[in-house]
Amino acid sequence: MATNIKLKMKIISAGTALQFFIRVSILCITSILVSCSSTPPAGKTPAEVLFQQAEAHVKKERYLLATERLNTIKSQYPYSYYSTHAELLLADISFLQENYPEAAAAYLSFKELHPKHEKMNYVIWKIAESYNGQMPSTNDRDLSLGKEAIKYYNEMIDKYPQSEYVPAAKEKISRIAEMLQQQDIYIADYYYRTDTYDSARFRYLDILEKYQDKKVQDYAMLKVVKTSMLLDNYSDCIKYADSYSDRISEGYKTEVNGLRKECQKKEKKQEIKN
Secondary structure (H helix, E strand, O other): OHHHHHHHHHHHHHHHHHHHHHHHHHHHHHHHHHHHHHOOOOOOOHHHHHHHHHHHHHHOOOHHHHHHHHHHHHHHOOOOHHHHHHHHHHHHHHHHOOOHHHHHHHHHHHHHHOOOOOOHHHHHHHHHHHHHOOOOOOOOOOOHHHHHHHHHHHHHHHHOOOOOOHHHHHHHHHHHHHHHHHHHHHHHHHHHHOOOHHHHHHHHHHHHHHOOOHHHHHHHHHHHHHHHHHOOOHHHHHHHHHHHOOOOOHHHHHHHHHHHHHHHHHHHHHHHHO
């Protein structure tokens, strides 16, 4: 009887030992597998590995996978060196996907949070580009975002005059400014065509203040004199014609002088009636 009990105990001990061995083996294998899949290469932090993976995904236009890696850096390694880089790359991903409103917001947030970052010239350039990317292709639509783009292009040029982006920024400022100028003329002409002469004259006077282009100046001066006459404001018609006589190009002088004479005649008739 005692022998049977000892035999059973040996069997139980052997079975327990075998179970323990199996469990330890499974844990070791699992540890090895986890180590292979998640442990960064020697000398690299987990955040660095994630960031490099994100960069590789961006190059292959796998933006969702890249975003997942970058968000992991921000949530799990917020104080890592690569956390700031992740913020900037997330903004770049929005820009690459042509999600310009979101990109502009992300770059602006980065600018506010990291004002002394080494890539600040790039960040300001991208803010301007994000606004520019939202511009319509024609000047008969809202161009207010163009003014924001010009604001940040100029900020980048002023702060970083040696930046590689300066030549392109100047070209884009010129193009947007031309669109804004043409829009102002378009609106003034619209009021003129619809016989809203008071609003038209106000717009033409504003154009004279804002733009130095000679052709635009000549056109606006002529229209100011015309709208004054059409408003039956003959004294202003004569006043503006006299004021512009030395400034307006020869090709416009004959017409402006003709309008001046007509306004003088109408003013005299008006005086006689009164």
